[in-house]
Amino acid sequence: EVQLVESGGGLVQPGGSLRLSCAASGFTFSSYWMTWVRQAPGKGLEWVANIKQDGTEIHYVDSVKGRFTISRDNAKNSLFLQMNSLGVGDTAVYYCARLQCRGGGSCYSTFDYWGPGTLVTVSS
């Protein structure tokens, strides 16, 4: 069974940093692109970043470029999101999810499995 479990959320002051983790199990983690998607309280979904299987290709939404870093450790089946210079607008539930892949390793941004999310609150 595919499982994704986020951790590392919490309360942080504006300007602070936080590192989110996502533990993956039930599939060959190193074979899949992964993503972070966030959702502010009572709002819609916002894509944050994608990372390729080997970490050599990464994409970010403009609003987090230069502040957030997505990374992964395939040996530990883990995905990370380092978040710096946090602002109140970054308050959200952060979900990690897996991109859907077809045969031959071709993956695309259809997010087929999601974790339950971890809440990040940026407030003084």
Added chain:
Amino acid sequence: DIQLTQSPSFLSASVGDRVTITCRASQGISRYLVWYQQKPGKAPKVLIDAASTLQSGVPSRFSGSGSGTEFTLTISSLQPEDSATYYCQQRNSYPVTFGGGTKVEIK
């Protein structure tokens, strides 16, 4: 960036009704459109990929259609468990973007 506009933002319908949600893209995205269902306090669940491909395990009352800039999600016979918020998402190009959501309420 490609903007996705969903309509309506809220709808209330009765069990058994046919329900249609529209998603319009600001530019053509071929058929690279995904639909998700999200229930309160839960992560989204993928329903339909590539505009019309039903994902495994999703009830056949859900269907999708469209291409280019206009897409629809249809629930042929609304069930109580379909009360949720539905999002469209484009995967044609970066940045990946989502529609604003449609909340479906059961009367």
